[in-house]
Amino acid sequence: MSTTPIVTTDATVDTALVQIDGLVKHYPLTGRRKRGEEPALVHALDGITLDVPRGRSLALIGESGCGKSTVAKLLVGLTTPTSGSVKIAGHEVVPVTTHDPAARRRVQLVSQNPWSALNRARTVEHILAQPLTLHGGVSGKAEIRRRAGELLEMVGLPANYLSRRPRDMSGGELQRVTVARALAGEPDVLVLDEPTASLDVSVKATLVNLLSDLRARLGLTYVLITHELDIARHLADDVAVMYLGEIVERGPSERVFTAPEHPYTRALLAAAPTELVIGKLHGDGLTGEVPSAIDPPAGCRFHTRCPFATDECTTTIPPALTRPDARVVACLRTEELAATLTAGAHPTERNAR
Numbered sequence: 001m002s003t004t005p006i007v008t009t010d011a012t013v014d015t016a017l018v019q020i021d022g023l024v025k026h027y028p029l030t031g032r033r034k035r036g037e038e039p040a041l042v043h044a045l046d047g048i049t050l051d052v053p054r055g056r057s058l059a060l061i062g063e064s065g066c067g068k069s070t071v072a073k074l075l076v077g078l079t080t081p082t083s084g085s086v087k088i089a090g091h092e093v094v095p096v097t098t099h100d101p102a103a104r105r106r107v108q109l110v111s112q113n114p115w116s117a118l119n120r121a122r123t124v125e126h127i128l129a130q131p132l133t134l135h136g137g138v139s140g141k142a143e144i145r146r147r148a149g150e151l152l153e154m155v156g157l158p159a160n161y162l163s164r165r166p167r168d169m170s171g172g173e174l175q176r177v178t179v180a181r182a183l184a185g186e187p188d189v190l191v192l193d194e195p196t197a198s199l200d201v202s203v204k205a206t207l208v209n210l211l212s213d214l215r216a217r218l219g220l221t222y223v224l225i226t227h228e229l230d231i232a233r234h235l236a237d238d239v240a241v242m243y244l245g246e247i248v249e250r251g252p253s254e255r256v257f258t259a260p261e262h263p264y265t266r267a268l269l270a271a272a273p274t275e276l277v278i279g280k281l282h283g284d285g286l287t288g289e290v291p292s293a294i295d296p297p298a299g300c301r302f303h304t305r306c307p308f309a310t311d312e313c314t315t316t317i318p319p320a321l322t323r324p325d326a327r328v329v330a331c332l333r334t335e336e337l338a339a340t341l342t343a344g345a346h347p348t349e350r351n352a353r
């Protein structure tokens with residue numbers, strides 16, 4: 001198993017609210033097992049190390065299947081790690097089924113589909129009452145109603161929505177209710193797993209603005225998972241780029257989005273259908289398929305698709321290299337490629353490996 005930890009600079013480690021250390025998650029595929037054989041393992045995460053300081057927002061980006069949602073699930077205790085640890089405010093995350101109101105209070109999930117996240121039979125008041133009493137320590141009908149009204153106001157919905165049911169609301173309104181529900185226990189961290197994926201384009205922008213305002217007003221810490229790079233750029237201070245269960249590049253989003261260094265980041269940004277795209281300057285887009293997570297490539301996992309891979313990349317796990325602008329990149333050719341880019345020339349591609 002390869003582990004390519006990417007660790008942030010020392011300055012942030014002391015104050016990190018979210019600390020992920022050497023996180024490994026392998027899912028056993030029991031269905032594929034022959035009698036007497038160990039099950040094949042899906043390497044969803046292979047040694048992720050990162051931290052998020054209080055009040056910062058980190059986006060995890062990468063192609064489908066790279067392990068983003070697994071990180072989200074581990075952060076909220078929906079699954080347990082194979083090894084490594086996930087801590088919030090110094091406390092190990094416990095399984096969501098554990099009765100531990102203090103732990104539940106620290107971190108809340110906003111998932112992509114509000115229709116499945118909310119009980120359609122309940123009124124909004126009822127939906128908000130549960131976390132208010134369970135995690136928020138609120139009691140008494142009048143007080144619950146008052147706090148629920150405040151939560152609605154916080155997410156830009158009028159108090160008369162308390163008596164509505166999910167079926168009477170639009171997707172954007174429902175997602176606001178899921179955000180209000182997540183805020184009920186006054187969490188430190190919100191894990192936003194594709195929060196705008198199910199929304200119309202016109203509604204996406206208002207939700208992104210709301211999330212941005214809430215973070216500033218409440219001093220929240222966000223871990224954002226998204227395919228939508230312009231949303232990552234808008235909401236996140238830092239970005240971690242994932243490929244096949246590992247982080248290949250991490251740093252301030254302004255730096256990573258405007259001057260990506262890892263060949264995978266460059267290809268990912270060049271392939272993105274967004275105004276963010278900095279075009280062919282950053283590479284020629286992604287070609288080929290993501291290799292199987294059951295048997296990930298040796299050496300650098302991206303070498304099978306990387307136009308710059310050398311023989312060494314097929315056998316050597318790239319160490320995480322801290323760059324002058326504090327970003328961290330795991331590529332054997334980082335310095336060489338960066339120097340060529342700075343000089344304005346196209347980096348040498350591998351052709352006859």
Ligand SMILES: Nc1ncnc2c1ncn2[C@@H]1O[C@H](COP(=O)(O)OP(=O)(O)OP(=O)(O)O)[C@@H](O)[C@H]1O
Pocket residue numbers: 027028042043044062063064065066067068069070071293
């Ligand atoms: N319960 C599971 N059992 C087996 N494999 C799983 C399970 N959950 C996820 N995986 C596999 O783990 C890998 C990482 O999945 P994950 O959902 O975390 O990726 P992702 O980046 O969030 O993808 P997407 O953007 O499509 O949601 C994938 O290969 C996926 O098929």
